Amino acid sequence: MLQTSDYRYTVNRDTLTIRGATESDQGQYWCRGQRDGRPNSSTSSSAVSLSVKDLNPKPELTSDPAGAALTGNTVTLTCRMDPSTGNWDFYWYKHTLNPETEKKKTNYSLKIDSVSDGGQYWCRAGRGKPVYYTQYSDALWVNVTVSPKAVLTVRPDERVFRGETVTLRCDIKWGGDTEWTYRWEIEGTNNQYKNTVSRTSTQELNISSVDLSHRGKYSCTGQIHTQSSQRSDAVTLTVSAEAQASVRVSPQPWLTEGESVTLTCEVSGSSKGWTFSWFRDHDHLSDSSRGAGGSYTLSPAALQHTGVYTCRAERGRPAYYTHNSSSQTLWITGVSASVSLVINPSRSQHFSSDSLSLSCEDQSNSAGWTVRRYTDKDTQTCAKQTGSGCVMDSLSTSDTGVYWCESESGERRRPRNITVHDGEMILESSVDPVIEGETLTLHCLHRSTNSPILSADFYKDPESDDRRDEHHYCLKVT
Structure with missing residues (x-):
């Protein structure tokens, strides 16, 4: 029987309390009931095993x-x-x-x-x-x-063109040799995350041939096990249909030999990562050092630099090319230029099916000069040569181009722009460059009469007015 005289044990009717249990209290415990009447005790209960572990365990x-x-x-x-x-x-x-x-x-x-x-x-x-x-x-x-912030960069640019190769890179500045995994998120134009790229061991997301569906806001995060870096700032990828190069000239396209001129090639809306190629009269110019940074400088300009210049831009690997730019003619004359290109009728615009004659006239001797031309297709000698002249019996729009006189040695003189139109009206203007301070007279000519229209409206910068004829710059008033 349990010695309840021990102060650690307390019996309260059917309850035994052990205070401060020790290993010595381990063992089998059972109980039975007692009363004054007969029978005065019950049978014993089933035994319960008490196990006492070490004092004060530590988690x-x-x-x-x-x-x-x-x-x-x-x-x-x-x-x-x-x-x-x-x-x-x-x-x-x-x-x-x-x-x-x-x-x-x-x-x-x-x-x-x-x-x-x-x-x-x-x-x-x-x-x-x-x-x-x-x-x-x-x-x-x-x-x-403090969690590092991911930094997202885009090559070649945030504004790209359909068909280019685009690389997005996620960088995290973090000490040590920690290996991050990456998560990319793309927010589409509907302001919802339209695509989430799962974790990848690479830092770069490559799009080999970008199209309009790739437009949107891109962001990335880095992850170590279950922890993430701060998300990068979003980068908006803009995809345009095609890249267009353009040429501008400074200070002006007509100059005297010995002066300087600079042609600049630009890609509309994008300036990063481009290299440039230059062409004169459709021939590629090998002196590429002059075209570094998109600028092509002639200093000093010489007579042989006269011609029609275009440029083309490229970037990326594999290379993406823009279309060739529109043409820019440089007119370089000698200090005492004696050769003139005579055009009859003497105007820069002509109706299709009309006839046109051009001739090279030298004050001393016209022999050895021929009429050459540059069109969108090629550079060639005028098809119907008559000595130092050229006759075109029935013009077509394909005859639009730049015409000049060229000597047997390749010297070029007096380039002039000529355009041919199928419409009913043309703008009659001087075929020669207008010198600042001179008076300029313009007429609207009608095809049926080939004479000035008595009442007409004139427009400057016609692309800014929807009512204009984009070729002729003038509108007949009825």
């Missing part, structure tokens, strides 16, 4: 992920007890031993909002009423570092 505290925690992420703390010891409640402590106000389960999710969320954490287990507490776990340091 184990771990974190996932282990190591440094990044702001903006969540760290899971786990307090473990030997499962053979039964069921426990867990109490959590941060920095000091002041407990959290509520009991929690074995896992504690710690949201890392700032560096101040780092520090020492403990846990202990408890159960029963009054509560029996285990020892505190060993302290666990949660080291918090």
Whole structure:
């Protein structure tokens, strides 16, 4: 029989309380009831085995992920007890031993909002009423570092053209040899994430032939295990149908030999990563050093530099090419230029099916000069030569181009623009360049009469007015 005289044992009718249980209290326990009447005792109960473990067990505290925690992420703390010891409640402590106000389960999710969320954490287990507490776990340091921000770059440019190859790269400035994985997000034009690329071990997202469906806002994040970097700023990828090169000239396209002139090649709406090729009269110019940076400079300009210039831009690997630019004619004359290109009728615009004659006239000797021309198709000698002249009996729009006089040695003189139209009206203007300060007279000619129209409206910069004839610059008033 149990010696209840021990102060640690208290019997209250049907309840035995053992205070401060020790290993010596281990063993088999059973009970039976007693009363004054007969029979005065019951049969014995079944035995219960009491096992007393070590005094004050200590839980184990771990974190996932282990190591440094990044702001903006969540760290899971786990307090473990030997499962053979039964069921426990867990109490959590941060920095000091002041407990959290509520009991929690074995896992504690710690949201890392700032560096101040780092520090020492403990846990202990408890159960029963009054509560029996285990020892505190060993302290666990949660080291918090500000999460790095991903940086997204695009090659060759944020504005690209259909068919180009585009590379987006996600960089994260972070010390050490940490291997990041990457997540890409694409926000479409409907302001919803239309496509999310799953994690990939590569830093780069390559689009081999971009099209209009690739337009949108791109961003990326880096991940280490369950933690993420800050998301990069979004980069808007703009995709246009095609790239168009254009040429501008400074200070003017007509000059005297010995002066300087610069041609500049530009791609509308895009300036990054382009290299440029230059052509004169459809022939590729090999002196590419003059075209560095999109500028082609002639200094000093010589007579042989006269001609029609175009440019083309390219970038990327594989190379993407723009269309050739519209043409720009350079008119370079000698200090004492004696040769003139005479055009009859003497105007820059002509009706189709009309006739036109051109001739090279030299004050000293016209022999050895021929009429040459540049069109969208090629550069050639005028088809119907008559000595130093050229006759075209029935013009067509394909005869539009630049015409000049060329000597047997290749010297070029007096280039002039001639355009041929199928419409009912043309603008009669001087075939020669207009010098600043001179008086300029313009007429509207009608095909049926080939004479000036008495009443007409004139327009400057016709592309700004929908009512204009884009070729003729004038409108008949009825």
